[in-house]
Amino acid sequence: MSETLVASAKDTPQEADLAFDRLYRSSRDDLYAYVASLMRDPTAAEEVTAAAFERAYRKRNRFDPRRGEPRAWLFGIARNAALDELRRRGRQAELTAEPADLEALDAAEGAEQSERRLAVSAALAHLTAAERELIALKFFAGLANAEIAQVLGIGESNTGTKLHRAMTKLREACDGAA
Amino acid sequence: MEPRRDDQLAADLRALRPTPRPEFAAELDERAAAGFPRRRRLLPKSPPDLFAAMRNKGPAHPWRLLPAAGLAVLVLGIAVSAGLMTRDDSSPRGGVLSSTGPLQPAEQVAPAPAPEGAAEAIPNSSVGSEAPFDDFSGETQDRAVERSAEIVLGANPEDVADDAAKVFAAVHAHRGIVLRSSTEEGAPGEAGASFELLIPSDKLGDALAAFSAIDEVRSRHEATADITAPTVTTEELLQESKARIDSLLSQLGEATTESEREAVEAELRQERQDRSRLRTDLQNLERRADFSRVSLRIETGASEDSSVGGPWGIDDALHDAGQVLTVAAAVALIVLAILGPIALIALLAWLTHRAWVRRERRRVLS
Numbered sequence: 001m002s003e004t005l006v007a008s009a010k011d012t013p014q015e016a017d018l019a020f021d022r023l024y025r026s027s028r029d030d031l032y033a034y035v036a037s038l039m040r041d042p043t044a045a046e047e048v049t050a051a052a053f054e055r056a057y058r059k060r061n062r063f064d065p066r067r068g069e070p071r072a073w074l075f076g077i078a079r080n081a082a083l084d085e086l087r088r089r090g091r092q093a094e095l096t097a098e099p100a101d102l103e104a105l106d107a108a109e110g111a112e113q114s115e116r117r118l119a120v121s122a123a124l125a126h127l128t129a130a131e132r133e134l135i136a137l138k139f140f141a142g143l144a145n146a147e148i149a150q151v152l153g154i155g156e157s158n159t160g161t162k163l164h165r166a167m168t169k170l171r172e173a174c175d176g177a178a
Numbered sequence: 179m180e181p182r183r184d185d186q187l188a189a190d191l192r193a194l195r196p197t198p199r200p201e202f203a204a205e206l207d208e209r210a211a212a213g214f215p216r217r218r219r220l221l222p223k224s225p226p227d228l229f230a231a232m233r234n235k236g237p238a239h240p241w242r243l244l245p246a247a248g249l250a251v252l253v254l255g256i257a258v259s260a261g262l263m264t265r266d267d268s269s270p271r272g273g274v275l276s277s278t279g280p281l282q283p284a285e286q287v288a289p290a291p292a293p294e295g296a297a298e299a300i301p302n303s304s305v306g307s308e309a310p311f312d313d314f315s316g317e318t319q320d321r322a323v324e325r326s327a328e329i330v331l332g333a334n335p336e337d338v339a340d341d342a343a344k345v346f347a348a349v350h351a352h353r354g355i356v357l358r359s360s361t362e363e364g365a366p367g368e369a370g371a372s373f374e375l376l377i378p379s380d381k382l383g384d385a386l387a388a389f390s391a392i393d394e395v396r397s398r399h400e401a402t403a404d405i406t407a408p409t410v411t412t413e414e415l416l417q418e419s420k421a422r423i424d425s426l427l428s429q430l431g432e433a434t435t436e437s438e439r440e441a442v443e444a445e446l447r448q449e450r451q452d453r454s455r456l457r458t459d460l461q462n463l464e465r466r467a468d469f470s471r472v473s474l475r476i477e478t479g480a481s482e483d484s485s486v487g488g489p490w491g492i493d494d495a496l497h498d499a500g501q502v503l504t505v506a507a508a509v510a511l512i513v514l515a516i517l518g519p520i521a522l523i524a525l526l527a528w529l530t531h532r533a534w535v536r537r538e539r540r541r542v543l544s
Contacts, residue, residue, distance in 0.1 A: 017213070021210065024210050028198070028203065028207075029197060029198060029203070032196065032197070032198040032202075033195045033196045033197065036196035036198075037196060042196075042199070045196070046198070046199070046202045049198070050206060050209065053206065053209075053210065053214060054209075054214045057213065057214040080539065083538075083539040083542045083543070084539070086542045087538050087539065087541075116186075116190055117190050117193055117194060120190045120191060121194055129543045130543055133543065135191060139188060139192050140192075140194075140195040140196065167184065167187065171184075171187055174187070
């Protein structure tokens with residue numbers, strides 16, 4: 001991801017605004033998808049997504065490109081906001097697909113595909129919360145491994161390994177269910 | 179169903195991706211266009227959250243209060259240092275104090291009529307307890323402190339005689355003693371007067387104020403010396419001597435032979451001489467504590483000290499600058515001494531809070 005998405009601290013305020021606008025437009029739906037999978041409550045997900053953008057906007061001049069990708073920075077903010085919200089609510093993070101999404105799939109897709117995705121959705125429940133978060137960051141938010149590593153504060157190779165294990169576990173869970 | 183391929187699984191996962199409501203997306207776009215103005219929280223607060231809100235009723239950004247807190251600490255530091263300086267000026271315990279620059283005449287003390295013979299008789303009061311110093315704290319009332327002062331007044335030659343008379347009046351008014359005095363008449367620089375005075379220590383402050391009111395004060399210097407230790411030692415030696423004399427007297431009563439009696443009598447004489455000497459020493463010490471020695475001079479003509487009374491010059495500027503820098507350094511040191519521990523505590527609290535938040539976030543995902 002280009003570093004021009006968010007201006008660094010040395011850029012002028014106008015440049016910072018433009019760069020943040022670009023980051024917002026490229027990340028809005030991805031960020032919501034990731035937060036929604038963490039929160040499992042659409043209203044809460046909307047609230048946290050908006051709050052994350054707000055926080056990021058206020059901190060946009062403090063972003064340092066040397067410390068990572070702008071999307072990773074934004075998702076890090078959203079992750080902290082979501083976990084804080086979950087902590088306040090005393091709930092555990094759960095990462096499953098929305099039932100409403102599956103219903104939508106039923107109408108739009110074929111029966112076999114719909115059944116397969118239902119199985120994937122059910123198999124996600126077999127993963128740990130950390131594994132489900134990895135899946136969400138990778139496939140719901142569309143982050144690269146390097147960006148996921150920055151969001152989670154772990155190494156890139158470690159991220160790849162964990163992601164591979166999660167996918168293997170998910171595939172086994174899907175196949176087992178079939 | 180055949181085993182899944184990775185790309186198929188990835189496609190299925192992407193298809194499960196939650197999507198935002200169009201209304202929310204539109205609202206967020208509007209807010210983004212408006213620069214994300216602050217808004218009220220939309221989510222209903224659960225009971226624990228309400229408590230959290232009550233706990234966090236402070237400002238959203240407490241760091242914004244840091245300049246105000248720093249200013250408050252700075253003001254506190256200045257106040258403390260000013261207080262320390264004021265205390266140093268007003269309580270001359272165990273130190274030597276000197277005035278700086280020409281002093282203005284102090285508040286006029288109306289000389290009270292002195293009782294007859296008061297100036298000649300030296301009351302033999304006990305040290306400290308019966309004659310507390312008027313501006314000493316209670317802590318020093320049990321201590322024997324010898325005080326002395328030196329004051330120089332500037333006067334016109336024709337005023338020297340009048341000023342000298344006022345000095346005598348002030349001494350008598352404060353039940354003091356003029357040990358020595360001399361007055362010279364003549365041209366400016368030659369005319370003048372000098373006095374060696376003993377002033378009751380508990381009236382020294384008033385007496386100095388009265389002297390300062392007589393004419394222009396060119397310099398004033400006060401000094402104190404704690405003489406508690408020699409006083410207490412002398413008192414103890416005196417008591418021991420008395421006990422020895424009592425013992426010798428009883429030995430004398432029990433002596434049976436002439437030679438034995440003579441030996442005890444000789445020892446008794448020696449002990450009585452020692453006791454007499456100790457008593458004199460103690461009286462001297464008590465007098466030193468009860469009476470303060472004051473040296474007063476009335477000068478005419480220009481001041482001897484160029485820094486006093488003369489035009490303000492480079493030396494004065496350097497001196498003042500040095501003083502300002504010294505005070506500034508002292509204030510900075512005090513502020514640092516106050517801010518340092520506070521900053522350390524704040525840092526530790528912040529680190530602890532940060533570690534706790536991280537642990538809690540990890541726990542949410544565990």
